[in-house]
Amino acid sequence: MTIAIVGTGLVGLGWAIVFARAGLPVRLHDKSPEQLKDAPNRMQQSLRDLAEYGLIQESPEEVLARCSCHEELAEALQGVGYVQESVLERVDVKQNLYKAMESCLAPHTIVGSSSSGIPASAFTQDISFRSRCLIAHPVNPPYLAPIVELVPASWTSTDTVDAVHQLMNRVGQHPIRVNRELEGFVLNRLQGVLLREAWALYDEGYCSLEDIDATISKGLGLRWSFMGPFETIDLNAPGGISDYAQRLGDLYLSIDKERTNPQPWSDELISKVEHERRQRLAASKLVERSNWRDRRMMALAAHKQHQEAQE
Template sequence: MRNVAIVGAGLVGSGWAIVFARSGATVRVFDAEASIRASVLDRIRESLAEMRSVGLVDEVEAILARISVADSLAEAVAEADYVQESVFERVDVKTAISLAIDAAMRPDAIVGSSSSGIPASAFTEGCRNRGRFLISHPVNPPHLVPVVELVPAPWTDPAIVPFLRAEMERFGQVPVVVNREIAGFILNRLQGALLNEAWALFEDGYASAADIDATVAHGLGLRWSFMGPFETIDLNAPGGVADYAERLGPLYHSVAQDRTDPKPWSDELVGRVAAERRGALPSEALADRRAWRDGRLMRLVAHKQAQKD
């Protein structure tokens, strides 16, 4: 994977371009929107400069020199060893771009989709090279949050997943293999469980959105920034995970039984949370707060890289 194509150059696609270029790959970026093509290198340069300020990269211009913008999809993917597709999350859009990539790609190339929850079987079945397609779902922004979920379709060549896992590790990512398709994959199913409980607790009046957020940001999230749920509970009882399950398993079972009839997020409920959030953070300040988030992420990543496991 020395030559990489990025199809879709928004926040996720431009982050992917950094992932590959900082590790030495030649990257060709394409987006159907001319305005995005015109601005993507400036956005990448800005991100790299911020990363350099916290020690995550050394040479901004050397990385940028490995990234170029293609004027057409065919130009971007024709010579690519690997294609990372990051277009709008809708089956019809994913299907159309997959067919277009399929028509222009080398038959031995690999195509990963940044789909957040739609499985590859929903949009790659009609591709001539469908055995070369799979999900490579990152966390946004992928150049700062390294997890990437690898999810094969039923027809994906079995040799691709172990190969791509090794390549993603070489590019500094943390690949997670999902053995078979499931809507939402692993990350968004875990995130969804927490989100659904957060919405329900707010709707039932148990706490404000700010206090629910604080419970994660200053409680659960501190441990979760360097260990997962199974290791967390393994360390939270004297006898490890089996001891924890014996002590607290019945409690978690009873909590789960409280939510046997989950409700959709109603417009009224969303409006109440949105009103609280906009009171705390006006709409015009969202972009600045995202930049603040990315800066904090950069410093956390730099700290984690400096530690030894």
């Protein structure tokens, strides 16, 4: 199956690596010829890092050799089995692109959007191939974080969801099925509730930013890097998850009852948090620290692969 990547920003190129690494031919397209031209260079750097951490078996050049760049959208899409759309997160931009795709897609082609917040219904309603459209939302970069949220619109066919589920498994991702559209999908909702509590605890003076971060990175986040929250609590009471719910349900309900009046993060609070973060990490060091994060993600991916291979 040939794959088309439309939009070659960070997310699009991350997807290109996922598919090319799995052995599939990949066609890249971007409305900016400059960005498109530079795509192989940018991919090569990531592929070298992956090779260094033992996360690809071939050379970066062998993986790259499966990718081609196409300035014409129609040429990029011709006869492909799957399109991963990763253009700007704006309804009008996506609407225009989907309209443009109508005339050049084969009748079987499926289109997954990397949208992290806009649901497929917002930009596929009037599109002739809307039953073959869905959200396939990754975590960045997808070649290190396997999760992909599949979120259908009400008119997305079950066959479409099944086919993308199968494709994602085939290329080494971990697809999950969200049964119908909802704000923030699943991943950002789970992140959002944790962030809300974290901001509130800081705002109310209970704890410093660093200490709240450590609660996750030296505590809760350890188990969550290989088990989800349900499995975690299922193993955290002798009698399993219902035993756990009996023991701790009241505590959690009482915590929830303190948070019934959602407030935006105020400008004042945001400034304070920004100031404290910049004391800890100067703005000029953000890129360097992001590179550190990427290396840690690579090392963690290699560690997890090794662990899972032993099981």
